Amino acid sequence: MSVDTSTVKKIASLARIAITEEDAARLAPELGNILHWIEQLGEVDTAGVEPMTAVIPNSLRLRDDVVNADPLTGGGIRDALMTNAPQAEHGFFTVPKVIE
């Protein structure tokens, strides 16, 4: 699989990573080589094989339907959540204006 620079730019845009023309030119053969290498999986006969999504059979649990079943992952910790925000005001995360 060869990857061209316009594909690289499209992937970068989907991944929300800004790249320059030089980055795209450098990444195109690099990603192409890796994708070419992983394409050998195509030769494996997987007819009738179910895709594996969990390695250990483990049924998902339901927690009790109560508020703050676990205080660490429950609510009421707004200030703790905000302490690492690059920018926060009045208890909100702030970002550049989105609506023109």
Add this chain to the structure above:
Amino acid sequence: MTELTDLGIAAIRDGVRAGDFSAREVAEAFNARVAGAKALNAFLVETPDHALAAADAADRARAAGEAPKPLAGVPIGMKDLFCTAGVPTTAASHILEGFTPTYESTVSQNLWDAGAGMLGKLNMDQFAMGSSNETSAFGNVISPWRRSDGGNAPLAPGGSSGGSSSAVSARLCPGATGTDTGGSIRQPAAFTGISGIKPTYGRCSRWGTIAFASSLDQAGPMARDVRDCAIMLEAMAGFDPKDATSLQLDVPRWEAGLSSDLKGKRVGIPKEYRVDGMPAAIETLWQQGVDWLRDAGAEIVEVSLPHTKYALPAYYIIAPAEASSNLARYDGVRYGQRDLPEGAGLQDMYAATRADGFGAEVKRRIMIGTYVLSAGFYDAYYTQAQKVRALIARDFEQAFERCDVLLAPTAPSAAFALGEKSADPIAMYLNDVFTVPSSLAGLPAMSVPGGLDAAGLPLGLQIIGRPLDEQGVLDAGLAIEERAGFAARPEAWW
């Protein structure tokens, strides 16, 4: 008298209990050792006060006649992938610079509850993506080992838990946490002549551990010997309702159960692990390992894992796919770095923040992951990789019908020099050829040191076990350890 920093976890625990020395003396000795080893760049943050506080608590409890906690008086190193309340945590990435968690990961909390103290946060490959510790945003970790040819080429400590492996082998800490997604505990342990075990997926909670590839990530201990690994793993493991994939099982008493008598056990030798170009020293060590296990009473059988060659390419679809999803959270809004160019809108802010914050390897993997998950390619790449993963797991299941554990080398080479493989991503990925298959199958696996190659560098042997059979893995590891008599250690040059 032996220096305190030469002691392992069991010896420290027992010595503190017996009153041979105080926990404070131990913590002070290791703190000094850490402070004197800056040249290794193993620590990102030093936390001598944390270690001293835990030590003083251990000494007070002993003076008061309280029953000792399992790790009372033992200071450890904490990989920087684990969130530690009040202590900066970056996963060795610029994008998390300045992030100080307000909460504690379950694994680290379990260790503190067991009485351990923290010497500091250990450097690593950025977001645990790498096999040489060259992707850290805060500089390479240097292995304390050097080739015996007189050359002083700085060597890779392995990755991604390279700060952990470097620190344990240099005696900066008696044990350290690691995490293993495709070999990140076992390969660095092999490169530095120490032991490390990745337990069955789900044994250790992932809560508060910065996510790389969630279906693979698993924490485990790295220490000087098998017993120390067993002790530390008992403290780290356990059911955690905050992790949906945490196994609701009691933690076995692995240390008490240790036995190197392998009578009645069968050890499988996977023939597909004999890869072209494997160095003779590794081939020889593998055969030596077979002989050691036979001497311990085990029967040796050859087994086949036919899909082995597809494990790495499957891994390099699944892990980047999960990473691209997991790392979407680093957007400059809620934590970490933000890059807001003049006049930029929200989308520009995301793209600039991520371009600046992530290192080259992390971006490479996010982009591979984004590509294989994108419309039109999803089934050909991601679904096919998940099917191959099922076949790899089935290979192991079938092999375990004929044997109890598998024996293989840990890595296809001894430690390489920094910079030697960093130009070619695929050459670097191939380092994990023996560790990735068992990660994909979620199996417990460990590396123990077996010997040295011609250049005087350590080589590791790997034991892979059935799901939940950490005991079988540790026992076989102990049988090798007792027979290998590995006593080599790096000479202090730092």
